[in-house]
Amino acid sequence: MNAKTSPLRLLIHGASGRMGQALLRLAAERDDLQVVAAVGKDAPGQRVVDGVPHFSAAELDAAPEFDVAIDFSLPAGLDHVLALCVRRGRPLVSGTTGIDATQRSALEAAAGTIAVAWATNFSLGVAVLNELVERAAAALPGWDCDIVESHHVHKLDAPSGTALTLGECAEQGGATPRYASLRAGDIIGEHSVQFTGLGERVELVHRATNRDIFARGALHCAQRLVGRPPGAYRVRDLLD
Known part of the structure; x- marks a missing residue:
């Protein structure tokens, strides 16, 4: 009989x-996950909420x-949690955007010791x-490439970080x-990458209809990052 696997902390x-x-x-x-610390910007009004310890x-x-x-x-806030992960030798999954070149360098340096x-x-x-865009660009040299992104009215940065990543691909x-x-409105996120040649056009589109997809993806990546050797990983590296 196999022993029950402990939840991922x-x-x-x-x-x-x-x-x-x-x-x-x-x-x-989920039974396979356990949140042992929920860290927010301000002091918590209650130390433990639904069994989860909260920290400022x-x-x-x-x-x-x-x-x-x-x-x-x-x-x-990224600098502090990155430093904590390096000190404790724990992997980090981060979706914090708007970081500067110094922080990107810090992430690259940290990847030398943690995942x-x-x-x-x-x-x-x-x-x-992302992978399809890179492959299409390589297969269609000389074609125009246009990236159109749509988000809700409260999103400040433009182009979106996702659009810029698609552009890098x-x-x-x-x-x-x-x-x-x-x-416009409450659009969660839509990204279209269009390749246009003479007499033809290829469009690659992703539409998000629920914000939970981003959280589920982060949890997916967190599970697959544990136990990996140090390095910088993309989401597509962790799909399997």
Whole structure:
């Protein structure tokens, strides 16, 4: 008879945000995951909520042992959780966007000692789209490449981080992408990559209809990152 496998211990950094709340809710529905620390920016009004210990960002160093950290916070918070993971030798999954070149360098340096998965979008479908865009760009040299992204009116950055990542994939395939952004209503996220040649056009599209896809993707990546050797991983590296 096989012994029962212990749940994977998660530290969720940015727990008070929209993504953090989704991660807490979805993790609570699973027996193979246990949130041992939910870290938010401000001091928690209640130390333990639904069995999950809550900490402020200032208390991060006091967090209990964990197997992997998931970070969806603000750029100012990334440095601290990254440093904690390096000190404790734990992998990090981060979807914090808007980071600067210094922080990107810090993530690359950390990947020398721990497994790191940083992405602008944790949708598994977008991970596949990234690969398709790179392959299409390589197969269609000289074609125009246009990336159109649509999001809700409250999203400030444009183009979106996902659009820029798609553009990087297109560039790796040899294309030169152009961008267009739309902010309207409550659109969760739509990305279209169009390759246009003489007399024909190829369109690759992803539409998000539920924000939970990003949290599910991050949980998927967290599970598959544990036990991996140090390095920088993409979502598409963790699909299997």
